[in-house]
Amino acid sequence: MRIGRAAEQALLETSTIRFYESAGVLPEPVRSDAGYRVYDEPDIELMRFVRRLRALGLPLDDIREIVHLRDSGVAPCQPVRDAIAREAEAVDDRMAELARLRGELRSLQKRMDSIVDQWPQVCVCHVIEDTKVRKRS
Amino acid sequence: MRIGRAAEQALLETSTIRFYESAGVLPEPVRSDAGYRVYDEPDIELMRFVRRLRALGLPLDDIREIVHLRDSGVAPCQPVRDAIAREAEAVDDRMAELARLRGELRSLQKRMDSIVDQWPQVCVCHVIEDTKVRKRS
């Protein structure tokens, strides 16, 4: 499959795939006679893996190392092992944080809806003012 | 108060405050005789407000508009509502991603542990060294 379809499958943009390749995060793929990049299912899997690591907020430098580790079978140095362990532990925290943010956003939405219902014309943004004062400071 | 203390109070970096000012998100502050930026409590409140909107993931363009609207006494409801709604949806997606990623990272950890168990003393880490050498030096 060519880059457009691959991007669709991996939920990345074609430009991002090319960028990851140029950054050494993804390997150089096979090319068709016309010079088009050609990918197969394992390639797509790798792209999805990288996308998930990025969604976590890992920098590309770290992802490059992790990807190399993943498909090289070479024993990782202790510092890298530690770094990855820390990162794995941090996922729980980030999930909790995200859950909190989600709740905050949802209740913010609800309050804004009800305020707009009450004062459709005026719509002075009480919610934001409120939030400003009330939130974790 | 000058920019250093303001940054401390608002939980922003001094460079970020100056950047926000140059981007038209924060207004130009009063200056001391020496030309130092001088802020008061309402200024700090505004900085905190901007910081929270950024933490929700809003782009500076949106925040600038919201801040201007807020200052001019007009309700920023619709822009804020739209932005919050978009962000809330994005958070749901990110949480699902994070859950899958968590499992993947944990299994990567296990794999690394077993590799180290198999070759406890080898640990040559070619890939990492390679990567480090190739890095911009």
Place this chain on the structure above:
DNA sequence: CCTTGACCTTCGAGTGACTCGAAGGTTTAT
């Protein structure tokens, strides 16, 4: 009074992770 060090100034450049556009070649559907 002088120096030291912390703080401030501007401006220009750098960073990370994309993202876009131009100029051109290829494939596919009608």
Place this chain on the structure above:
DNA sequence: ATAAACCTTCGAGTCACTCGAAGGTCAAGG
């Protein structure tokens, strides 16, 4: 056969900072 959709590279642009150089200001200690 031709139009539309897809691909190529390369260089430049974007966003939100972040840093460094070169210099001005100010309070405390010797």
